[in-house]
Amino acid sequence: MTIYSFYIYDRHCACVYYQDWHRTKRPRPAVEGGILNAVSRAVAPQAADTSAANLSTSSTTAEDSSSIFTQAALDTPRSNALTFDEEAKLVYGVILSLRNMIKKLSGRDEQFTSYRTSAYKLHFYGTISGYKFVMLSDPSTDGLRFVLRQIYNGPFVDYVVRNPLVPMDSREQGVDNDYFRASVDRLVRGLVVFD
Amino acid sequence: MQQYAQPHSRSSVLSGSSLSSAEHLSPTSGSARFSLPSAPSISTTLGTPKLALRPNIYDRNLNKTRTAEVSASAFAFLFSEVVQYTQKRVSGINDLERRLNTLGYRVGIRVLELMVWRAESSSKAPKREVRFLPALMSIHTQVWRAVFGRPADAIEKSVENEDEYMIIDNDPPIERHISVPRDLNTLSCSSYTAGVVEAVLDGLGFPARVTAHSTPTQQHPSRTTILIKLEKSVLEREEVLK
Amino acid sequence: MAIFSLWVINKAGGLVYQRNFADGLAQLTSNEYLVLAGTLHGIHAITSRLSPIGSSSGAQVIEGDSFKMTILLTATGTKFVLLTSPGETTAELVLQKAFEAYADAVMKNPFHTPEMPIRSDGFESRINTLIGSGQP
Numbered sequence: 001m002t003i004y005s006f007y008i009y010d011r012h013c014a015c016v017y018y019q020d021w022h023r024t025k026r027p028r029p030a031v032e033g034g035i036l037n038a039v040s041r042a043v044a045p046q047a048a049d050t051s052a053a054n055l056s057t058s059s060t061t062a063e064d065s066s067s068i069f070t071q072a073a074l075d076t077p078r079s080n081a082l083t084f085d086e087e088a089k090l091v092y093g094v095i096l097s098l099r100n101m102i103k104k105l106s107g108r109d110e111q112f113t114s115y116r117t118s119a120y121k122l123h124f125y126g127t128i129s130g131y132k133f134v135m136l137s138d139p140s141t142d143g144l145r146f147v148l149r150q151i152y153n154g155p156f157v158d159y160v161v162r163n164p165l166v167p168m169d170s171r172e173q174g175v176d177n178d179y180f181r182a183s184v185d186r187l188v189r190g191l192v193v194f195d
Numbered sequence: 196m197q198q199y200a201q202p203h204s205r206s207s208v209l210s211g212s213s214l215s216s217a218e219h220l221s222p223t224s225g226s227a228r229f230s231l232p233s234a235p236s237i238s239t240t241l242g243t244p245k246l247a248l249r250p251n252i253y254d255r256n257l258n259k260t261r262t263a264e265v266s267a268s269a270f271a272f273l274f275s276e277v278v279q280y281t282q283k284r285v286s287g288i289n290d291l292e293r294r295l296n297t298l299g300y301r302v303g304i305r306v307l308e309l310m311v312w313r314a315e316s317s318s319k320a321p322k323r324e325v326r327f328l329p330a331l332m333s334i335h336t337q338v339w340r341a342v343f344g345r346p347a348d349a350i351e352k353s354v355e356n357e358d359e360y361m362i363i364d365n366d367p368p369i370e371r372h373i374s375v376p377r378d379l380n381t382l383s384c385s386s387y388t389a390g391v392v393e394a395v396l397d398g399l400g401f402p403a404r405v406t407a408h409s410t411p412t413q414q415h416p417s418r419t420t421i422l423i424k425l426e427k428s429v430l431e432r433e434e435v436l437k
Numbered sequence: 438m439a440i441f442s443l444w445v446i447n448k449a450g451g452l453v454y455q456r457n458f459a460d461g462l463a464q465l466t467s468n469e470y471l472v473l474a475g476t477l478h479g480i481h482a483i484t485s486r487l488s489p490i491g492s493s494s495g496a497q498v499i500e501g502d503s504f505k506m507t508i509l510l511t512a513t514g515t516k517f518v519l520l521t522s523p524g525e526t527t528a529e530l531v532l533q534k535a536f537e538a539y540a541d542a543v544m545k546n547p548f549h550t551p552e553m554p555i556r557s558d559g560f561e562s563r564i565n566t567l568i569g570s571g572q573p
Binding site for chain 3: 004022087094105111112113116120
């Protein structure tokens with residue numbers, strides 16, 4: 001039982017936040033211009049010479065270790081891993097198609113909640129304002145929409161909505177900031193289903 | 196192990212190129228799902244010495260029938276291909292039935308030979324049916340048991356025509372997986388069985404024309420009647436023998 | 438507990454069989470079902486690529502608020518999809534049996550063309566026994 005990753009999309013289909021735990025197959029960093037700024041340092045576009053600097057200056061949040069992983073992955077290029085911008089687009093495409101399919105099939109305004117494969121389970125929660133919260137966990141976990149709701153009600157409102165330094169709905173910037181990241185991290189690590 | 200010197204003995208269809216597809220076929224889909232018999236799965240015939248332990252079909256004893264059963268699934272696929280192959284080469288239902296009949300005839304000739312060998316070769320006083328009704332009974336029971344593993348369900352005599360007899364099977368095994376489309380609804384794939392019956396009758400000296408007709412009932416949707424129309428000479432001889 | 442509908446999708450993503458059993462979902466035209474089956478085929482392929490931990494199958498269960506879709510992918514690429522109420526626990530079993538019926542009554546039927554829509558009385562009657570002709 002564990003949690004693998006967490007995405008937030010805004011109503012313009014763009015990924016504005018990303019965080020992961022326990023992923024063994026990680027995406028390659030996004031290509032330049034592939035994603036917004038301030039989504040996640042771990043997957044941000046990196047030039048080879050500046051990445052070392054990034055590493056040394058990165059903050060004390062949980063993502064320190066993950067940056068090192070990414071660095072290792074860069075040294076041995078894996079052609080089959082997606083870049084993060086590709087992955088983010090695919091995740092969005094899947095949840096959007098599934099949402100439409102569920103709506104069409106039910107004939108009502110019904111939400112798509114989750115799907116499961118042999119390796120993982122994807123949970124989805126969409127807010128009225130068009131934000132989409134997506135979490136990947138291991139396949140045997142029960143529904144985690146309540147966790148997505150908690151993140152929305154708690155850290156997201158506190159450190160994104162009420163944070164004047166985060167430009168919401170800007171189409172240029174993500175919502176990543178240290179407090180939000182640390183707070184989401186604490187919330188997720190505190191879950192019963194986390195490792 | 197000697198078999199490996201000539202790898203094309205039995206598994207030639209699968210050899211070489213199709214390793215990956217064999218892999219695909221074997222473990223995941225599971226043998227239980229298709230209720231395959233306990234014969235080794237395709238992947239094992241490629242790689243284990245078990246093969247050497249199983250005698251070639253030509254080396255097996257002709258009289259041991261119990262372990263020589265053929266997988267019903269394998270036969271169903273083969274028969275399906277036979278029907279498709281035939282259907283591509285004919286212009287109508289009658290033609291298709293005639294061709295299936297011909298194919299069945301070739302089986303029937305051999306079935307008769309084998310049955311006589313099995314039943315009479317060990318007997319001190321081998322006999323042969325010369326009267327029609329006992330011959331018909333033996334087809335209903337022995338031939339059906341040899342070919343389908345169980346006797347047919349009934350024998351009837353036509354009330355209108357003296358020269359017509361019928362063997363009835365409520366659920367013919369060869370049609371079990373066949374759904375005849377509406378535009379061919381007079382077709383009966385049991386024409387193949389009719390061919391078998393015709394050959395056996397011919398071999399026993401009762402020339403006849405044998406056809407198959409589906410006669411479904413509420414209870415048995417695939418009930419089939421094998422109609423035997425005897426030649427005049429047979430009736431005349433029966434009359435003499437009375 | 439209800440079984441709403443059964444789909445069979447061929448390996449190219451075409452819907453070759455679709456049948457409704459219980460009310461509860463929208464009634465769509467056959468064309469709409471065709472489009473949805475194609476979409477599902479695509480999504481299924483993508484979901485296997487999004488795995489965070491090495492290789493993964495495609496989506497096996499997709500859940501909405503009032504129903505779920507259970508998907509069985511066979512070794513040959515044919516997909517069996519069952520739409521049921523969310524609490525239905527027999528979905529996997531029913532799909533397995535439907536696959537069995539398909540192997541018997543469709544693939545062994547000389548009048549069926551592979552990858553084409555399934556029109557077989559034998560298959561219909563097997564499905565009737567399995568799921569029931571109307572209400573579960």
